[in-house]
Amino acid sequence: MPAIDAWFDEKTLLDMAPPDVFLRGASAAEHGSVQILEHDADHLRARVEDTEVLESEFWLSDGKLRWSCTCGAAEAHPCEHLVASALATWPGEAPSVE
Numbered sequence: 001m002p003a004i005d006a007w008f009d010e011k012t013l014l015d016m017a018p019p020d021v022f023l024r025g026a027s028a029a030e031h032g033s034v035q036i037l038e039h040d041a042d043h044l045r046a047r048v049e050d051t052e053v054l055e056s057e058f059w060l061s062d063g064k065l066r067w068s069c070t071c072g073a074a075e076a077h078p079c080e081h082l083v084a085s086a087l088a089t090w091p092g093e094a095p096s097v098e
């Protein structure tokens with residue numbers, strides 16, 4: 001299991017993102033709007049379809065989780081697209097690109 005996956009459990013995500021953001025992200029992941037583009041030990045990049053197509057990225061730096069999203073709303077905490085991307089790494093949640 002890639003090391004970055006340790007950050008993507010429900011409790012850790014809820015510690016980082018406000019509950020309403022988490023719920024919107026969970027619903028986006030459930031509706032299949034996330035496509036994982038890259039996923040390795042310290043990096044996750046995904047494409048999320050919302051009203052526009054966004055690109056969300058998590059990476060590890062000095063043992064801490066960092067993130068960015070092209071929606072521009074992911075400063076203080078991960079936005080719903082980032083939450084959706086993280087949840088999409090759970091087995092069976094989203095198809096990954098071969």
Ligand SMILES: [Zn+2]
Pocket residue numbers: 054056069070071072073074079080081082
């Ligand atoms: Zn976003």
